[in-house]
Amino acid sequence: MSAAGKTAASPATADVSCDSGTCRVVCAGDWKLGETPDVPQFPHTSHGNKITYDVSRVTSWDSSLAVFLLTLAGEARDTGAIIDTDALPKDLQHLLALALAVPEKETGRDDLPKKSFVTRTGESVLDFLDTTKAAITFFGQLMISSVCLFRGRIPFRMREFYLLIQETGVGALTIVGLVATLTGLILAFVGSVQLKQFGAEVYVADLVGISMAREMGSLMTAIIMAGRSGAAFAAHIGSMKANEEIDALTTLGIEPHGHLVLPRVIALTLMMPLLSLYATFLGIIGGGVISNATLGISWSQYIVEMQTVVNITEISIGVGKAFVFAVLVAVSGCFSGMRSGTDAAAVGRATTDAVVNSIVLIVVADSIFAVVFSILGI
Amino acid sequence: MSTPAITAESITMAYGSFVVMNDLNFKINPGSICVIMGGSGCGKSTLLKHLIGLKEPAAGEIFYGKESFTKADRETRSNFLRKIGVTYQSGALFSSLTLAENVAVPLQKELNLKPKKVRDIASYKLALVGLAGFEDFYPAEISGGMRKRAALARAIALDPDLLFFDEPSAGLDPLSSARLDELILQLRESLGTTVVIVTHELESIFAIADHCLYLDVDEKTLTAQGSPKDLVENPPNDRVYKFLTRNGQSRT
Numbered sequence: 001m002s003a004a005g006k007t008a009a010s011p012a013t014a015d016v017s018c019d020s021g022t023c024r025v026v027c028a029g030d031w032k033l034g035e036t037p038d039v040p041q042f043p044h045t046s047h048g049n050k051i052t053y054d055v056s057r058v059t060s061w062d063s064s065l066a067v068f069l070l071t072l073a074g075e076a077r078d079t080g081a082i083i084d085t086d087a088l089p090k091d092l093q094h095l096l097a098l099a100l101a102v103p104e105k106e107t108g109r110d111d112l113p114k115k116s117f118v119t120r121t122g123e124s125v126l127d128f129l130d131t132t133k134a135a136i137t138f139f140g141q142l143m144i145s146s147v148c149l150f151r152g153r154i155p156f157r158m159r160e161f162y163l164l165i166q167e168t169g170v171g172a173l174t175i176v177g178l179v180a181t182l183t184g185l186i187l188a189f190v191g192s193v194q195l196k197q198f199g200a201e202v203y204v205a206d207l208v209g210i211s212m213a214r215e216m217g218s219l220m221t222a223i224i225m226a227g228r229s230g231a232a233f234a235a236h237i238g239s240m241k242a243n244e245e246i247d248a249l250t251t252l253g254i255e256p257h258g259h260l261v262l263p264r265v266i267a268l269t270l271m272m273p274l275l276s277l278y279a280t281f282l283g284i285i286g287g288g289v290i291s292n293a294t295l296g297i298s299w300s301q302y303i304v305e306m307q308t309v310v311n312i313t314e315i316s317i318g319v320g321k322a323f324v325f326a327v328l329v330a331v332s333g334c335f336s337g338m339r340s341g342t343d344a345a346a347v348g349r350a351t352t353d354a355v356v357n358s359i360v361l362i363v364v365a366d367s368i369f370a371v372v373f374s375i376l377g378i
Numbered sequence: 379m380s381t382p383a384i385t386a387e388s389i390t391m392a393y394g395s396f397v398v399m400n401d402l403n404f405k406i407n408p409g410s411i412c413v414i415m416g417g418s419g420c421g422k423s424t425l426l427k428h429l430i431g432l433k434e435p436a437a438g439e440i441f442y443g444k445e446s447f448t449k450a451d452r453e454t455r456s457n458f459l460r461k462i463g464v465t466y467q468s469g470a471l472f473s474s475l476t477l478a479e480n481v482a483v484p485l486q487k488e489l490n491l492k493p494k495k496v497r498d499i500a501s502y503k504l505a506l507v508g509l510a511g512f513e514d515f516y517p518a519e520i521s522g523g524m525r526k527r528a529a530l531a532r533a534i535a536l537d538p539d540l541l542f543f544d545e546p547s548a549g550l551d552p553l554s555s556a557r558l559d560e561l562i563l564q565l566r567e568s569l570g571t572t573v574v575i576v577t578h579e580l581e582s583i584f585a586i587a588d589h590c591l592y593l594d595v596d597e598k599t600l601t602a603q604g605s606p607k608d609l610v611e612n613p614p615n616d617r618v619y620k621f622l623t624r625n626g627q628s629r630t
C-alpha cells in the first residue's frame with residue numbers, strides 16, 4: 001500500500017486491494033470531517049465477495065470514518081458483497097450497528113427527482129385545477145358562513161372586528177395617502193409636459209381627475225392593501241394553522257371560516273372603498289399642487305375644470321372597483337393562509353402566494369372592468 | 379357489556395398515496411383510559427385526528443357509541459364534538475388570547491354565562507393544572523410545558539365525556555407529569571370521562587392505562603392491544619414487549 005500511515009499527522013487515506021474474492025480496505029492517517037478521501041471504486045466486487053477492513057494505522061478518527069465505512073457498506077451491499085466488520089475497533093462497530101439498526105424507510109420519496117417533463121407538466125396542471133377547485137369551494141363556504149352570520153347563527157366577535165378595522169383601515173392611512181399624493185403629482189407632471197405642447201395646460205385637471213377617480217385611486221389602494229393586509233391575513237392564518245390552532249377551533253365547534261375569514265373579508269371590504277375615496281382625493285390635491293406650481297393654473301381654475309369631468313359616476317366606478325378588489329385581496333389572503341402547510345417556510349410561501357395572486361387578480365379584474373365599461377359606454 | 383364509547387372498524391389512514399396505517403380495529407369502553415402507543419412517526423397523532431374528525435379515514439368507519447361518526451352529517455358531528463375535549467401535540471393555544479380567555483372560548487361558545495362566572499371557571503381549570511395566577515399571561519409568555527397544561531385546562535373546560543390528549547406529558551418534569559396522571563384519574567373518577575391518550579411515558583402507561591393500543595410502524599397496523607400488564611406478561615409479539623420494557627432493560 002502506498003504512503004499510508006507513516007507519520008502521526010498524515011492525511012486520511014483509503015486503499016482497496018482485491019485478490020481471489022476478498023477485498024481489503026486499508027484506512028490510515030488522521031480522519032477528520034472535511035478532509036476525507038473519496039470512496040474508492042471496487043475493482044471486481046461481485047456477488048459473494050468478502051470485504052474486510054484494516055484500520056490499524058488510523059491515528060485518529062471522528063464521524064468521517066463512520067460515514068466513509070457506511071457509504072462503502074452501502075455500495076458493497078448493492079453489489080451483493082459480504083462485509084466483515086470484526087476487525088474494526090469496538091466503539092466504531094457500535095456506531096455502525098446503531099446507524100444500521102433502523103432500516104431505511106420506504107417513504108416513496110426517493111423517486112421524486114426522476115419525473116419526466118411531461119409528468120411534471122401534467123402534475124402542475126392537475127395542481128392548478130385542484131387549487132382552482134379549492135378556491136371555488138372556499139368561496140362557497142364563505143358565502144354559506146356569511147348567510148349564517150346574517151341569520152345570527154355565528155357569534156360575531158366585535159372586539160376582534162374593531163382591531164381588524166383599525167389595522168386594515170386607519171393603519172393604512174399614511175402609506176395610502178403618501179402613494180396616492182405622489183401618483184397625483186406624477187400624473188400631473190407627465191400630463192403637463194404633453195399638454196403644454198398644445199397649449200391645453202388646463203386639461204391637466206381632467207387628466208388627473210379622471211385617472212384618479214376611475215383607475216388609480218382604487219388600483220393603488222388595492223395594490224398597497226394586497227401587500228399590507230393580504231399578506232398579514234395569510235401569515236396570521238398560516239401560522240395559526242402551523243400551530244394547530246385551526247384544528248383546535250374546528251374541534252371546539254367554531255367554524256374557521258366564520259371566525260377568521262369572514263371578519264377579515266368584511267373589514268377589508270368596508271375599509272377599502274373608503275381608503276380609495278381618500279386616495280382619489282389626495283391624488284387630485286397632489287395634481288393640483290403641480291398644476292399650480294409648474295403650469296400656473298390657479299386652484300379655482302383647477303377645481304372648476306375638474307368638476308366638468310369628475311362626477312358621481314366616475315367616483316362610483318372607483319368605489320365599486322375598490323369594493324371588488326377588497327374582496328379579491330381578502331379572500332386570496334385568507335385562502336392562501338388556510339391552504340398553507342404547517343412549517344415556517346410554508347407560511348412564507350403562503351404569504352408570497354397571497355400577495356402575488358391578489359395583484360394578478362386585481363389587474364385581471366381591472367381589465368375586465370375596462371372592457372365592460374367601454375362596451376356599456378360609461 | 380355496555381356499548382363502547384368509540385369503535386374503529388378497519389380504519390385505513392393515508393396522506394395522499396402514503397398509507398400510514400392499515401386495517402385498525404379496536405373498541406374503547408366508556409370510562410376507560412386508553413393509551414395509543416408506538417414508535418415515533420408511526421401515526422399516533424394521525425389516528426387521533428381521525429378519531430375527532432379532523433381527517434377522514436381512507437377506508438373503514440368510526441363509531442361514537444352506536445352511531446357512525448364517519449358517515450354523520452355536520453350537525454350530528456358537531457353534537458358529538460360538543461362532548462369532547464382535545465389537546466394537540468403542539469398545544470394549539472390561541473396566541474392572540476390570554477390563558478384565561480383561551481379556556482373561556484369553549485365556555486362562551488356553549489354556555490350563556492356572565493363574564494365573571496366564565497372567568498371563575500377558567501381560573502379554576504387553570505388552577506387544576508397548576509397554573510393558578512397565570513390567567514392574564516399570553517401563550518408566548520409561558521414555557522412549553524406550561525402551554526401544554528394550559529391547553530389541557532381548555533380541553534377540560536366543559537367537563538367533556540371524552541378526552542383526547544396528544545402527548546400531554548411530553549416536555550413536563552416528572553412531578554408535573556405525575557400530577558397530570560393524578561388529574562386524569564381524578565377526572566375519570568368524578569365525571570366518568572373516557573380518556574384517549576397518546577403517550578410514550580412508560581410510567582404513565584403503567585400508572586393509568588386500562589387498555590393499550592400498540593401501533594407498529596413496520597407492520598403498519600395495530601399489532602397488540604390489552605392492558606399494559608397483560609401485554610408485558612403475555613406479549614403477543616416481541617416488539618410490544620420491547621417497547622413496554624425499554625428494549626428489555628427494565629421493569630419486572
Ligand SMILES: Nc1ncnc2c1ncn2[C@@H]1O[C@H](COP(=O)(O)OP(=O)(O)OP(=O)(O)O)[C@@H](O)[C@H]1O
Nearest residue numbers: 393396398416417418419420421422423424425467
Ligand atoms: N401533513 C402530512 N402530510 C404527509 N405526511 C404526513 C403528514 N403528517 C404526518 N405525516 C406522516 O404520517 C406519519 C405519522 O405521523 P404522526 O404525526 O401521526 O406520527 P406520530 O405517531 O404522532 O409521531 P410522534 O410520536 O413523533 O408524534 C409520519 O410518517 C409522517 O411522515
Ligand SMILES: [Mg+2]
Nearest residue numbers: 422423424467
Ligand atoms: Mg404525534
